[in-house]
Structures are given as structure tokens and as C-alpha cells.
Amino acid sequence: MKPDNPEVIDRLAAEYALGTLRGPARRRFERWRASTPFVDQRCRFWEERLMHLAKGLTPVQPPAHVWPAILRRLNLTTRQPVLRRIRSFALAASVLLVVGVAALVYWRSLPAIRATAVATISAKSGEHVWELEVFGKENRLVAHAAKLPARLPGSDYELWALPKGAAPVSLGILPAAGASSRPLTAIQKQALALSSQVAVSIEPLGGSPTGQPTGTIVYVAPLRAPS
Amino acid sequence: MNPLAERPSEFDELLQSLLGRCAAADSIALQRLYELVSPILFACVTRILRRRALAEEALQDVFISIWQQAGQFTAARGRPMAWMMSIARYRAIDLMRRERFAPMLVAQPPEHRASDAEPESEGSSAAWLPSAELMQRCLALLSDQQTHCLELAFVEGQSHENIARLMDSPLGTVKSWIRRGLRSLRQCLES
Numbered sequence: 001m002k003p004d005n006p007e008v009i010d011r012l013a014a015e016y017a018l019g020t021l022r023g024p025a026r027r028r029f030e031r032w033r034a035s036t037p038f039v040d041q042r043c044r045f046w047e048e049r050l051m052h053l054a055k056g057l058t059p060v061q062p063p064a065h066v067w068p069a070i071l072r073r074l075n076l077t078t079r080q081p082v083l084r085r086i087r088s089f090a091l092a093a094s095v096l097l098v099v100g101v102a103a104l105v106y107w108r109s110l111p112a113i114r115a116t117a118v119a120t121i122s123a124k125s126g127e128h129v130w131e132l133e134v135f136g137k138e139n140r141l142v143a144h145a146a147k148l149p150a151r152l153p154g155s156d157y158e159l160w161a162l163p164k165g166a167a168p169v170s171l172g173i174l175p176a177a178g179a180s181s182r183p184l185t186a187i188q189k190q191a192l193a194l195s196s197q198v199a200v201s202i203e204p205l206g207g208s209p210t211g212q213p214t215g216t217i218v219y220v221a222p223l224r225a226p227s
Numbered sequence: 228m229n230p231l232a233e234r235p236s237e238f239d240e241l242l243q244s245l246l247g248r249c250a251a252a253d254s255i256a257l258q259r260l261y262e263l264v265s266p267i268l269f270a271c272v273t274r275i276l277r278r279r280a281l282a283e284e285a286l287q288d289v290f291i292s293i294w295q296q297a298g299q300f301t302a303a304r305g306r307p308m309a310w311m312m313s314i315a316r317y318r319a320i321d322l323m324r325r326e327r328f329a330p331m332l333v334a335q336p337p338e339h340r341a342s343d344a345e346p347e348s349e350g351s352s353a354a355w356l357p358s359a360e361l362m363q364r365c366l367a368l369l370s371d372q373q374t375h376c377l378e379l380a381f382v383e384g385q386s387h388e389n390i391a392r393l394m395d396s397p398l399g400t401v402k403s404w405i406r407r408g409l410r411s412l413r414q415c416l417e418s
Contacts, residue, residue: 011409014412014413015409017313019316020405044305049412050381053366053377054312054381054382056382059266059267060273061266062283067265076254095259
């Protein structure tokens with residue numbers, strides 16, 4: 001049964017626009033929206049407002065092969081007569097310059113989040129293994145895996161803060177590929193604040209069972225201020 | 228309601244014009260539109276899908292939908308960027324369902340949190356989204372947990388269950404943060 005209470009409709013529209021309305025309920029809601037102007041109006045309200053949550057997205061240029069694939073799927077061409085192409089190019093270049101700058105300024109105009117500390121974990125050969133970024137204000141640690149050495153089966157690399165005069169504090173398992181981002185607890189944040197170095201140990205899958213390093217310490221790297 | 232919120236910006240008008248030309252089957256307009264908005268839409272779907280190939284498929288689908296539905300878009304339907312971003316996000320959510328995978332339980336690196344933004348002045352470079360000032364003011368009223376839940380859901384496409392795991396909080400608590408956060412936003416935006 002479809003609700004007719006505007007409050008309930010608005011709540012469903014908000015959850016739909018947010019993306020948390022899932023599964024068959026989402027499909028039913030989409031059909032309802034298509035046939036009910038009030039539902040559509042509430043969805044648009046939320047879509048416009050919640051869009052601001054995505055302001056932090058950094059634009060990513062799609063690979064060059066995507067656009068030709070779109071043209072192929074639509075059976076389109078963007079070819080024009082030469083003269084018209086030149087005129088269009090001049091016009092488009094000026095418009096794009098203005099709009100591109102405006103769009104870039106818009107997406108970049110808000111204060112950027114900067115790491116408060118960084119560390120580069122390197123192999124003896126000098127090759128980078130992980131890059132770490134600590135975002136103190138956001139209580140977050142980001143680790144980017146670079147070129148990892150072969151890993152023993154059934155093991156993980158665990159990262160440790162080494163606070164002066166205190167036992168190591170685990171900062172979690174390091175990613176084997178790609179990047180990971182994890183929130184920092186108050187204890188981890190405090191340990192990092194008292195550390196000038198971080199270390200990496202080889203631990204059983206899932207991390208040290210004791211809360212302290214149990215395997216070989218394979219890397220130690222200084223924490224430094226970002227350049 | 229901020230009276231400026233309903234005034235279309237020059238950027239809106241340009242996008243509307245391009246959509247109008249797309250509706251008239253002008254493929255050059257689609258190309259211009261692609262050049263203007265594909266980077267932000269690609270970032271949007273990549274953030275949700277986390278798989279490059281799938282994000283590229285989603286972006287293709289998005290521009291095919293934009294081309295096919297451009298005739299249905301009118302200024303009265305709202306801002307063109309919100310319309311296109313919704314097409315992109317909903318397509319990414321659909322693909323997630325089709326591929327039967329959930330986003331990784333790893334939040335993406337924080338680039339910039341919407342809730343951290345300074346309110347924009349009317350004359351600022353971001354004035355092409357005039358309701359931003361009001362929205363930022365309203366977001367600032369939410370608790371950190373409420374804002375974080377909304378960002379994880381909207382930007383990263385995380386489900387209630389994943390947000391609960393990521394925030395190490397009970398599912399019921401997360402649902403309540405989201406529900407109350409949305410209610411507070413609505414009250415603030417419509418006051």
C-alpha cells in the first residue's frame with residue numbers, strides 16, 4: 001500500500017535520493033515517482049540539496065576511449081564541415097575556457113584537506129612500498145600501497161605507531177594493493193602524536209593476536225610533516 | 228527559503244541550453260556536455276563502484292540516458308547538474324545491484340568533506356549553486372555522526388549495513404542518525 005502521508009513520502013524520497021532505499025522497495029518507489037508528481041517533486045528537492053554532499057569529489061577525467069564508445073552505442077557522429085568546425089571550435093574554446101575555469105574554481109574553491117603527517121615506507125632498494133597520510137583533523141589514516149614485496153601466505157603487514165616511552169600501538173593492517181582509509185581512534189591519534197616513527201611487522205592474517213607486534217619488524221619509517 | 232535558490236546560474240543556463248540541443252538530436256551539444264560534466268560524473272560513479280571498468284560502463288550508460296531523456300528535462304524540473312548527477316548515482320547503484328557486490332568496507336580517502344566547507348558568499352565563485360550557503364548552514368547543524376552517515380551513503384553508495392560496520396555502530400543507531408539527519412536538514416532548508 002502506498003503511503004499518502006506527505007511526511008512519509010518525503011522521508012522515502014530523501015532515502016531514495018540518498019541511496020539508502022534499496023532492493024525491491026527502491027524499484028517500487030521509482031515506479032511510483034514516475035507516476036506521481038508530488039513524489040517526483042520531493043525527490044528533486046532532495047536530489048538538489050544532497051548534491052552538496054558531493055562537493056568534495058575531485059573531478060576525474062574519463063579515459064579517452066569512453067567518448068567514442070558512447071558515440072558508437074548511440075550510432076552518432078560529431079563530424080562537421082570544416083568551416084563550421086573551425087567556427088565552432090573558436091566559440092567552444094572561449095565558452096569552455098570561461099565555464100571550465102568557473103567549474104574548476106567551484107570544485108576547488110573550498111578549503112582542501114591536507115595531511116598533517118606523512119611517511120614513506122621504503123624497501124632497502126629504495127623502492128616505495130607504502131605511502132601513509134595522517135589527516136589529524138579528520139581522524140583518518142590513509143595508506144597507499146605501491147610496490148609490495150612477496151607476502152608470506154597466511155600473513156598480513158600490520159602498521160604500528162611507536163610512541164616515545166610507550167608500547168607500540170597498532171594502526172591496522174596495511175593494504176596489499178590500492179589504498180585504504182580508516183578512522184583513527186583517540187588512542188591511535190595520541191600515539192601518532194607522540195611518535196616520530198612508524199613500523200611494519202609481519203603478523204598472522206587479520207593482525208597481531210596480542211595487540212603487540214608478534215612477528216618480524218620489516219620496515220621502520222620516519223613520520224614527517226608534509227612538504 | 229533563500230530567494231536566490233531558484234535563480235538559475237549562467238552555468239545552469241549553459242547546461243540547459245546544451246540539454247535542449249541534445250533533445251533536438253545535436254550530437255555536438257552532447258560532446259560539449261560530455262566535456263563539461265563527464266569528469267565530475269565519472270568521479271561520482273567511480274567513487275561508488277570502485278571498479279574502473281564498471282565505472283566506465285556506468286558513464287557510458289549515463290550519457291546515453293542523458294541523450295535519450297534530454298527532452299524530458301526542463302528548467303522547471305530543477306538544476307541540470309542535480310538531474311545528471313542523479314542519473315549517474317542511480318545508475319551506479321543499479322550496477323552495484325546487478326553485479327551483486329557491495330562497496331568495499333573501506334571509506335575512500337577524505338578529499339574534502341562537504342560539511343567542512345565555509346558558507347559561500349553570494350558573490351563567490353560558487354554562486355552558481357546559490358542554495359549552497361543555506362545547505363552548508365543546515366549541514367553544520369548536524370552531528371558529526373549524522374553528517375558522516377549521509378556522506379558515506381550519498382558519496383560512496385554505502386548501504387545502512389555497511390555504514391554500521393564502517394562506523395562500528397549498531398544498525399539501528401545508524402538508521403536513526405540518517406533519519407534524524409535528513410529530518411533536521413528538511414526542517415532547516417524549509418524554515
